[in-house]
Amino acid sequence: MTERQYYSTRIGINIGENFPIETLRELILSTYTFFEDKEYFQEAFGKTCVDAGYISGFCGSDFKGYFLRKLRKHNIWPIKDYYLEYSDNDIFDVIELLFDLISKPIEGTYHSWGECGWHYTIFDKAQGQEEFRTEINEIIRDYKEGFTLSEDGQVMLLGDKGLNxxxxxxxxxxxxxxxxxxxxxxxxxxxxxxxxxxxxxxxxxxxxxxxxxxxxxxxxxxxxxxxxxxxxxxxxxxxxxxxxxxxxxxxxxxxxxxxxxxxxxxxxxxxxxxxxxxxx
Missing domain, CATH: 1.20.120 (Four Helix Bundle (Hemerythrin (Met), subunit A))
Known part of the structure; x- marks a missing residue:
């Protein structure tokens, strides 16, 4: 499908290049929140149930420790608490780790009591990762010299325009x-x-x-x-x-x-x- 370009981009007023790291931080938080709200991290992070309490995902209950073990960095998780302090290297590390953690919820049961919501049991990791890549690549292609998240989840240089x-x-x-x-x-x-x-x-x-x-x-x-x-x-x-x-x-x-x-x-x-x- 051809990528949709909006008016300012089509006429060359807003080409979206070389935005500052402050904008990148906001965009990464927004992207994470977008998928979190759709339960794309439920398999990894689990869910809090009004009846059963916290039900852990494959990351366990210590998310901060999990991020520390994987990235060897303090002050990364929770993203909402620390994103304003991220360097671009921190952001790229978080992107790659979120790629490993994300999965699209497919089937489950809806718990209506207290508006608890969906408890999913079947997830599609490949589809979740592909949707995540699509959103992330729309962002990082325009940061500095241009980057892309590869199919195997590595942030790479996009390459010189016209030659990439x-x-x-x-x-x-x-x-x-x-x-x-x-x-x-x-x-x-x-x-x-x-x-x-x-x-x-x-x-x-x-x-x-x-x-x-x-x-x-x-x-x-x-x-x-x-x-x-x-x-x-x-x-x-x-x-x-x-x-x-x-x-x-x-x-x-x-x-x-x-x-x-x-x-x-x-x-x-x-x-x-x-x-x-x-x-x-």
Missing amino acids: YLLNAQIPNYDPQNVDNRIEVAVLKFRRYRSTFNERKDAVRDLVDILEFLRPKIKEYMLTKDESDLFNIANNFAIRHHNEKQKDNYDALWLNWIFYIYLSTIHMMVRVLKKFESKT
Whole structure:
């Protein structure tokens, strides 16, 4: 379904980018409350019954301790008490943990006495997580450089606009050990929201290693000069090796650019190889 855009967004007045952390805090509280009101955390946190008292969920009764054990941080739970003190790292940690805890209530019994409400016994975790991802991603895509909550519940860099499709593009199955799995690891390193500059450089190095593996296979389909230029970039800019002749005074924008160049080149190489090898 195409995402709905409202008037100010459609005409470019409110593009929703680069809002401050104060806004992010309010939006995360609002999102949590939205799902809490719909009982999407009943399986995890349990329910207080007017007759039976507190009935615990799988987190037990000590929610504060549970959050401390999982996140190794104080002053996180209850969210309503501490959200105004959250850093963006705190918020991303909470998002990932809530993703693990959420589930959509499906079946149960309604307890009418004292308006106690629904006691659910069957939950759909995958559906709850998908609905949570949809709401969260509408928020964090516009925070700072842009983020996304992945299908397995990790907050990742969204990627440069116009190029982020490459980060999600599926490469044709070719060589799981030397190509396919290595690409997945490199992209994960590059997109982690806490990744350092050196970790991103390491992700580029991983892509160069894949190119090196594909190099002898692609030689007959690729111009020699084009091929050598790709490796000259990696070798001369302190990515693959380190010596006094290499250049290393460059910023993250350059590293981002070369990551996308190498990733798109690997996609191209694999498709070319698949095409020609299928004919032999």
